[in-house]
Amino acid sequence: MSSLPAQPSPLRTISAHAALDRDGQLEPWSFELRDLRPGDVAYDVLYAGICHTDLHMVGPWGRHFPMVPGHEIVGRVTEVGSAVTGFAPGDVVAVGTMVDSCRECAPCVAGMESYCEQGPTTTYDGLDRVDGSVTRGGFARSGICDERFAHHVPDGLDLAGAAPLLCAGITCYSPLRHWKVGPGTRVGVVGIGGLGHLGLKLARALGAEVTAFTSSPEKVDGALALGAHDVVLTRDEEQLAAKANTYDFILDTVSTTHPLTPIMSTLKLDGTLCSLGIPDHFDVAPMSLAMARRSIASSGSGGTRETAEMLAFCAEHGITADVEVVKPEEINEAMARLAANDVAYRFVIDMRAGD
Amino acid sequence: MSSLPAQPSPLRTISAHAALDRDGQLEPWSFELRDLRPGDVAYDVLYAGICHTDLHMVGPWGRHFPMVPGHEIVGRVTEVGSAVTGFAPGDVVAVGTMVDSCRECAPCVAGMESYCEQGPTTTYDGLDRVDGSVTRGGFARSGICDERFAHHVPDGLDLAGAAPLLCAGITCYSPLRHWKVGPGTRVGVVGIGGLGHLGLKLARALGAEVTAFTSSPEKVDGALALGAHDVVLTRDEEQLAAKANTYDFILDTVSTTHPLTPIMSTLKLDGTLCSLGIPDHFDVAPMSLAMARRSIASSGSGGTRETAEMLAFCAEHGITADVEVVKPEEINEAMARLAANDVAYRFVIDMRAGD
Numbered sequence: 001m002s003s004l005p006a007q008p009s010p011l012r013t014i015s016a017h018a019a020l021d022r023d024g025q026l027e028p029w030s031f032e033l034r035d036l037r038p039g040d041v042a043y044d045v046l047y048a049g050i051c052h053t054d055l056h057m058v059g060p061w062g063r064h065f066p067m068v069p070g071h072e073i074v075g076r077v078t079e080v081g082s083a084v085t086g087f088a089p090g091d092v093v094a095v096g097t098m099v100d101s102c103r104e105c106a107p108c109v110a111g112m113e114s115y116c117e118q119g120p121t122t123t124y125d126g127l128d129r130v131d132g133s134v135t136r137g138g139f140a141r142s143g144i145c146d147e148r149f150a151h152h153v154p155d156g157l158d159l160a161g162a163a164p165l166l167c168a169g170i171t172c173y174s175p176l177r178h179w180k181v182g183p184g185t186r187v188g189v190v191g192i193g194g195l196g197h198l199g200l201k202l203a204r205a206l207g208a209e210v211t212a213f214t215s216s217p218e219k220v221d222g223a224l225a226l227g228a229h230d231v232v233l234t235r236d237e238e239q240l241a242a243k244a245n246t247y248d249f250i251l252d253t254v255s256t257t258h259p260l261t262p263i264m265s266t267l268k269l270d271g272t273l274c275s276l277g278i279p280d281h282f283d284v285a286p287m288s289l290a291m292a293r294r295s296i297a298s299s300g301s302g303g304t305r306e307t308a309e310m311l312a313f314c315a316e317h318g319i320t321a322d323v324e325v326v327k328p329e330e331i332n333e334a335m336a337r338l339a340a341n342d343v344a345y346r347f348v349i350d351m352r353a354g355d
Numbered sequence: 356m357s358s359l360p361a362q363p364s365p366l367r368t369i370s371a372h373a374a375l376d377r378d379g380q381l382e383p384w385s386f387e388l389r390d391l392r393p394g395d396v397a398y399d400v401l402y403a404g405i406c407h408t409d410l411h412m413v414g415p416w417g418r419h420f421p422m423v424p425g426h427e428i429v430g431r432v433t434e435v436g437s438a439v440t441g442f443a444p445g446d447v448v449a450v451g452t453m454v455d456s457c458r459e460c461a462p463c464v465a466g467m468e469s470y471c472e473q474g475p476t477t478t479y480d481g482l483d484r485v486d487g488s489v490t491r492g493g494f495a496r497s498g499i500c501d502e503r504f505a506h507h508v509p510d511g512l513d514l515a516g517a518a519p520l521l522c523a524g525i526t527c528y529s530p531l532r533h534w535k536v537g538p539g540t541r542v543g544v545v546g547i548g549g550l551g552h553l554g555l556k557l558a559r560a561l562g563a564e565v566t567a568f569t570s571s572p573e574k575v576d577g578a579l580a581l582g583a584h585d586v587v588l589t590r591d592e593e594q595l596a597a598k599a600n601t602y603d604f605i606l607d608t609v610s611t612t613h614p615l616t617p618i619m620s621t622l623k624l625d626g627t628l629c630s631l632g633i634p635d636h637f638d639v640a641p642m643s644l645a646m647a648r649r650s651i652a653s654s655g656s657g658g659t660r661e662t663a664e665m666l667a668f669c670a671e672h673g674i675t676a677d678v679e680v681v682k683p684e685e686i687n688e689a690m691a692r693l694a695a696n697d698v699a700y701r702f703v704i705d706m707r708a709g710d
Contacts, residue, residue: 106624107624112624115624115646115647115648117599117600175648178648244472245472269461269462269467269470272650275641275644276645278641278642278645279641280641281639281640281641282637282639282641284636284637285636286630286633286634286635286636286637286653287633287653289630289651289652289653290631290633290653290654290655291470291655292470293470293530293533293652293653293654293655294652294653295627295650295651295652296644296650296651296652297644297648297649297650297651298641298642298644298645298648298649299645299648300645300646300648
């Protein structure tokens with residue numbers, strides 16, 4: 001009864017860009033950042049990548065509006081909670097697709113929190129596990145998360161180009177590693193966009209022989225420049241037939257339903273195609289799997305353990321995304337161009353531009 | 356010029372049941388058995404199982420009519436070629452889904468001829484690799500094939516119940532082994548028919564904890580009797596929800612398109628559903644795979660190495676199919692009942708009945 005009254009941190013009002021309702025434009029908006037918890041790292045956002053998922057989220061997938069998207073975040077730490085050991089104010093910090101998880105299930109204990117059996121707390125449009133508030137993403141001046149889900153950005157990586165590593169990068173890196181891509185394996189990467197261009201760079205750096213698959217003849221030169229050993233045009237039946245039974249693994253980054261049967265035939269016996277784009281459905285003939293015990297898989301982002309590994313790998317190999325940096329007031333234009341596939345290869349918002 | 360004229364074997368006219376054209380009834384018909392080649396084993400058919408594939412083949416999948424179906428064959432050797440070392444007249448012999456392959460590609464060299472990169476020669480409706488003639492299946496009084504594709508039936512196995520092991524049995528056994536089902540693994544078997552009932556027996560004998568999935572409440576008791584530890588009714592959302600993230604592997608034997616998304620959710624992280632029924636397409640939400648890095652696979656029968664292993668395993672564990680034996684004149688009735696799922700669990704034709 002005689003204890004001092006709790007000293008709440010002052011609420012901080014954060015400028016952001018939000019979708020005020022489904023299918024709306026992003027508009028200037030603000031929200032209150034929560035009080036710092038003992039394990040929290042608060043940061044000012046430097047760069048936020050625009051992911052294809054953001055298009056889905058401000059549309060059919062979104063649940064809580066107004067919504068502040070953005071889950072490819074690089075920032076600078078401004079404040080840390082009393083229990084934080086890994087970060088200090090001034091550090092460069094990176095945050096990806098999730099900011100919490102149950103931390104107790106088998107995947108969480110293994111550092112694979114993106115597969116948390118209770119579902120991870122997504123960086124935005126999620127519900128905070130402590131107070132039930134809606135989480136806010138990186139299209140904002142500041143953010144906050146538990147240090148378990150914050151990453152150091154290794155020295156030497158361009159910060160704008162590093163932001164997309166936190167979703168596009170880990171989403172490609174995790175399946176490439178899981179399916180043991182490396183020297184001696186032949187890998188296909190389907191779709192040369194935000195994910196695919198990093199898939200090419202990562203697969204090449206892992207030592208694989210890499211083929212880019214694209215439906216766009218105008219993307220051939222770019223794919224070769226990104227590190228592909230060769231390119232297959234997916235609408236050319238002869239090129240596909242010449243690659244029958246060739247690949248150990250195919251990383252399919254296309255986000256719309258497209259014909260998979262001709263691509264499946266290029267997998268060897270026991271090969272796997274991992275589809276990352278969450279299309280509406282798989283357009284594939286089951287017989288094309290049965291003929292060579294092939295699999296279709298999908299995977300979701302990656303956990304904290306593997307994200308740290310990926311960032312170190314990218315630093316070692318000098319890998320960042322090829323980005324087009326835009327200002328906050330250009331977000332809507334960038335989102336529209338992303339929807340039209342008009343970007344090489346990833347938009348990143350410079351959240352300090354205009355300061 | 357002075358050499359003796361070649362002494363051709365007399366052509367042998369073989370009574371059979373054939374589909375004279377697509378979608379027709381099977382009717383008595385006869386064909387000429389080829390001359391014995393040095394590596395050939397000729398046999399009289401004792402039992403021939405009726406496989407669901409036979410229904411497809413006399414319908415949309417068939418290519419060469421008249422067609423003599425049947426690729427689950429147990430017979431008795433009548434004659435062997437000069438180079439045959441493994442069989443002698445009088446031996447019990449079993450023949451499955453293929454009678455030849457290229458024998459040179461990597462899968463063939465590994466004894467995995469069902470994945471021959473040139474395509475194996477199917478036991479019926481295939482084209483013989485030597486003379487281009489159409490191959491004829493087991494719904495006939497006699498047959499012939501190279502000894503590489505003929506198997507010994509281990510002593511102690513009921514010969515009628517053994518016939519379905521040559522397709523249904525190996526088709527289940529091969530993926531169960533490939534995906535390392537054994538003690539400590541939890542396995543689901545979807546569909547309790549010709550394949551599924553053998554899948555349950557085999558998975559149980561391999562030491563796994565086995566759940567049967569069925570949409571038919573009337574199949575529950577049968578599934579438990581076959582060895583399932585428990586049964587999930589696939590139309591009961593609560594039962595499915597209780598099994599979320601439970602199984603390492605699911606063997607799906609259903610031959611029609613059915614909702615896979617609820618079943619996928621019962622797989623653990625990195626679990627695989629192997630669909631054996633070649634449905635028209637997979638009715639599955641890609642997100643249900645992404646959430647736990649799950650895979651959909653399919654596999655086709657099994658090679659000679661694994662078929663021999665399977666037969667030995669079945670002999671060791673006393674596994675044969677539960678069969679309803681019919682006479683040759685009952686083939687059409689049996690095919691119609693199979694199409695209506697009215698069999699527990701496999702029809703086998705006694706090709707000598709009525710002799």
